[in-house]
Amino acid sequence: MILQDTFTLQNQLKIPKIGLGTWQSSPEDAYKAVKIALENGYRHIDTAAAYKNEEAVGKAVRDSGLSREDIFITTKVPAELKSYQEAVDSIDASLAKLDLGYIDLILIHAPRPWSIMRDNPEKKDFFLENIDVWKALEEAYLSGKVKSIGVSNFDEKDLQNIFDHCDVKPMVNQYVYHIGRTNEDLLAFCKENDILVEGYSPIATGRLLDNEEIQQIADTYERSIPQVSIRYLLQKGILPLPKSVHEAYIIDNAKVDFEISDEDMARLDQIKA
DSSP states (O other): OGGGGGGEEETTTTEEEEOEEETTTTHHHHHHHHHHHHHHTTEEEOOHHHGOOOHHHHHHHHOOOOGGGGGGGEEOTTTTTHHHHHHHEEEEEEHHHSSSBSSEEEEEEEEHHHHHHHHHHSSSSOHHHHHHHHHHHHHHHTTTTTTTTEEOOOOHHHHHHHHHHSSSSOEEEEEEOOTTTHHHHHHHOOOHHHHHHEEEEEGGGGGGGGGGGHHHHHHHHHHHHHHHHHHHHTTOOEEEEOOOSSSSHHHHTOOOOOOHHHHHHHHHHHHHO
């Protein structure tokens, strides 16, 4: 069963191959979704300080009755926090809100504040600031507060900046990845540097659901478009983070124990979405 399978990070930590995303989930919805996911075999939950649902995620994990060591929790330092002390404070705040003893993976949410990412991604590189934030993550990792560290939405030059100034390399890079938006150069760069790629929005926040070509491929496997989209990432060696608050979808999104043929993978590679 795919929910029991894992990738291995560069520090040998095992990370479940599928995670439940909680972006844009209210605390109430996040609690419900995490509870449903854990009851149905998920063992990897992705949240962030910016999502404002860490407390609900932590409570759902504690209420599950499952062993803490069997659940993998990811959270993130907000993109707007670009100083060492802000990052230290954010990590400690996430630890307190989750109230799970430690964090399995913590990421820098983005290389630049979101306003700059959206309006003018080339306006400022924030290289020095990201080095300061990374130092806080390294200290949290070396102290045992967190079990692994990484980044999110970083491109090659942002990653190289960390490589050039770090003692511990990023273990994960989480960025948007789905059929029709793949960024193969960045994927190859991450693989060359032993960085696991996590793909958020594997169904393109629902935009793939009306794609007739993906539907044709899904029909040949008697699967849904979300299942094919999630399986596509797995066969690329990418950890998908599907998000839903609906029980049926949460369960169906994990039914991806099938194989897409090389020919169909090539067809999916050519789709523009």
